Amino acid sequence: KRKVIIDTDPGIDDAKAIIMALAQPDWEVIAITLVNGNCKIKHQVNNIARLLHVCERTEIPVYKGSECSLLGNYDLQTGHHGVDGFGDVFTYDVNKSMIRDENASIAIVDLVKKYQGEVTLITIGPLTNIAMAIRLAPSLGSQLKDCFIMGGNIHGHGNVKPCAEFNFACDPESAHIVLNELRPPSPITLVPLECCNVSHLNWDIYKRLGKIGSKKNNFTQQIDRYTAREKMEAGERMIVYDECAVAAAIDGNTIEDYFEVYVTVELNGQYTRGQCVIDYEMYLKKSPNCKVIKKMSQKKFEELIFHSLK
Ligand code: BDR
Numbered sequence: 001k002r003k004v005i006i007d008t009d010p011g012i013d014d015a016k017a018i019i020m021a022l023a024q025p026d027w028e029v030i031a032i033t034l035v036n037g038n039c040k041i042k043h044q045v046n047n048i049a050r051l052l053h054v055c056e057r058t059e060i061p062v063y064k065g066s067e068c069s070l071l072g073n074y075d076l077q078t079g080h081h082g083v084d085g086f087g088d089v090f091t092y093d094v095n096k097s098m099i100r101d102e103n104a105s106i107a108i109v110d111l112v113k114k115y116q117g118e119v120t121l122i123t124i125g126p127l128t129n130i131a132m133a134i135r136l137a138p139s140l141g142s143q144l145k146d147c148f149i150m151g152g153n154i155h156g157h158g159n160v161k162p163c164a165e166f167n168f169a170c171d172p173e174s175a176h177i178v179l180n181e182l183r184p185p186s187p188i189t190l191v192p193l194e195c196c197n198v199s200h201l202n203w204d205i206y207k208r209l210g211k212i213g214s215k216k217n218n219f220t221q222q223i224d225r226y227t228a229r230e231k232m233e234a235g236e237r238m239i240v241y242d243e244c245a246v247a248a249a250i251d252g253n254t255i256e257d258y259f260e261v262y263v264t265v266e267l268n269g270q271y272t273r274g275q276c277v278i279d280y281e282m283y284l285k286k287s288p289n290c291k292v293i294k295k296m297s298q299k300k301f302e303e304l305i306f307h308s309l310k
């Protein structure tokens, strides 16, 4: 089975992305690691425990990671996911036996070493845990099978700052370390904000899923209420973020268009801190470190989401 680590800040779209990953029969999710982002870790432990109970996958080990960025900030929470990250809809208590004592970055280092060359790393939150893991084990990337990251942007289109995407804006230093120092055997597959903005789902999927009434789907419907239903009623599109990175990892055919390029992150700009810098013309003379996805194939992507959530 393909060994997968998911680094996440659950999060409404994180929840759906994780459900997609857990629905793959040929995947073994060997760890879910939590990182400060959409909400604080103290909420994330409840969220992930509830999600794993709903999916009946409480055997999957979960590790708590960094509670703030490398430089110590943790003030970017947008409220899009509610205060608790899952739309503030659940109050029931949940058994958290899957939460381990070991730190997330240490667990990542240990697991990647244990399963040399076999692990697919998927990151759908800020990159703090991974940057710290690189500092603990500089050769981490070379021991991976491959790596998929949801984060950053290609045209300087921001969603929390004028020019920066949330996951990179939360911790630009970590994003910089990961892009420049992870160096997995093949370029990192990067799913930037602009890809997500054009790879939205048709609402029919959402409505069809709503009719099925599966436990998993009911759960996502409940947390979605905070954003998705309002958006549907307002005639907006259903945008997916973290789901794109998991879809790309599940099946390369879901990727419709991409390019390979050297990508880094601006750390100093007054307005542009956290923005991706794309060296289209190779001025920096660095070999491509990323396969940047421009667009997902809507049909294939929708099928994947539908089959995972139903
Ligand atoms: C990213 O920000 C978060 O709010 C989402 O979970 C996703 O990982 C999109 O910019």
Ligand code: CA
Residues within 6 Å of the ligand: 008, 009, 010, 011, 013, 014, 037, 038, 124, 125, 242
């Ligand atoms: Ca996320």
